[in-house]
Amino acid sequence: MQPFVALTSKMIPLPYQDVDTDQIIPARYLRATDKAGLAEGLFSSWRYLPDGSPNPEFPLNRPEAQGSQILLAGDNFGCGSSREHAPWALLGWGVRAVISTSFADIFRNNALKNGLLPVQVSSEFHSLLFEIAAQVPGALVTVDLPSQTISLPDGRWVNFPIDAFNKTCLINGFHQLGYLLQFQDQIAAYERTH
């Protein structure tokens, strides 16, 4: 897994609530048998016009979004289907962190296992970020995982929560399966008694 320590990037504001994983990547892209190439399907129903050309209105297609690694999303991001193709597609496009007030449980789990950082902030700070993104397109924010902070160029910052285990895995790029495999003796012991 690609480690996540810190990054400074522009934000892509996606001001919709309850963005489900069917929007992040529609089911027709799920016939893939590998993880590569899914970025093409990212938000495809919104990102492309019916004739297949890019929708210039969609935030991901705006010039200032190019090269951005932070998606600023609405509340309850990633609800619905368990498809891990959603974080794969976001990462494939270049997104490394998603900021929201809340994340659906399965999406959060899937993101954390792939080096995509869910950054949960208060509604007040969330609104502030949307204001900044609207006023200063291309404004930079810094997400720092070791200190669990997200900070603005003017020095304002807030903490975000993450459990110690996922934090360690992300910073070091550890695969969680490697950790689980260290418990084979305990697993075998459990199996003998159950």
Next chain:
Amino acid sequence: MQTPRTLFQKIWESHIVAQPSDSPTILYIDLHLVHEVTSPQAFTGLREKGLRVRRPDLTVATMDHSTPTSDLNLPMADQLAERQILQMRKNCQDFGIRLYDLDSHERGIVHVIGPEKGLTQPGMTIVCGDSHTSTHGAFGALAFGIGTSEVEHVLATQCLLQNLPKTFRVNFDGGLPAGITAKDMILALIAQIGIGGGTGHVIEYCGEAVRTLDMEARMTLCNMTIEAGARAGMIAPDETTYEYLSGRPSAPQGRAWDTALEFWRSLPSDSGAEFDQEVSLKVARLEPMITYGTNPGMGIPISQPVPAPHGEKDPSRRAALEKALHYMDLQPGRPLLDHPVDVVFIGSCTNSRISDLRQAASLLRGRKVAPGTRLLVVPGSEPVRLQAEAEGLDRIFREAGGEWRNAGCSMCIAMNGDQLRPGQYAVSTSNRNFEGRQGPGGRTFLASPLTAAASAVHGRVSDPRTLLQPG
């Protein structure tokens, strides 16, 4: 005296393999269900790491999401889907996993066949790379959906790293009125608590109305728990559960049954057990529910008008409602009743079991689907299909002008060619009305099999109670 525990706590605690100080709980998984869409990358991961499947005997695979419901012979029209099917076959062969293949008379939607075979049992931990795994909680199991990385974890170790969720009790008080089903109960709950209302929680469904539901209706209720954002939904096992399980091929037999029964009877939440959250709904007041928007929380009683955005104070929610009504091309303040319907889909892991088909057939018997409306009926499994055909339900659907198909997920996820055309409206018994879920540009009204059947007859959104026989 021991602290009273919930059903969830009892199952969680009995599945702890280790509780390291520096990581989440390592939880043992009793049953791992696998399908073709969310597993290929997990098997690739095993091969790359040189790992085996730790417990192929606790792993069961089927093909359901991308499979055709018309012609099941290879080659398939969709080459990508066919490659996925062939990959599933190879993965199951290479790793020694039981597979219900395309030609199997036992194949079906993963959440239909697990219970049908008696694989799903009270007290178990059950996972699948599919969010609707919550279905299996109807048996008093802890069942939840996982991503593909976690599928790989379970294949390799039969375990998952899990943080302890919170608990949430939902009481459905009173008896269900005629024409109101489990689908209406769950849509009413999601409309009340919202699609993020259950996030971080495991829901236990309690109350008189839940006790009177048969197992298939309980599965419908638990199935859509994920649409409220909760990890899992559960119902304490009771005589209804044991009667359903008794004699099923994978259920315990003989003395093992007696031992199992004694264990199962110990599972229900102790009186006085505490939950982190609780809500109650009075089912006597429920009407058939239908969704008008683009998530399952945007639902209304069928007689009510579509909500108006100006009535919504929160700006984000107002914007979400405006966006949804724009996509759905609906007028706020107008009822959904009598809205024209292009397609009626009866199927999916929510509502494709024999009782769902019987309910739909009860309203379609001797009637015709309205001209210009397409009815697609897709049984949840091949055993459901055969049972329905033995009862003549397929004839009722076909004589009404509907299409009767082979088992699969079909138009619920629209991966197999069964899909809406842009702009079409569907009344669907499935679980998601997200934008484009049933086909790009398609518009979905979620409802019960009764409401779907009544709407097929009229070619318009209809209240099924107008077609019910008196008494």
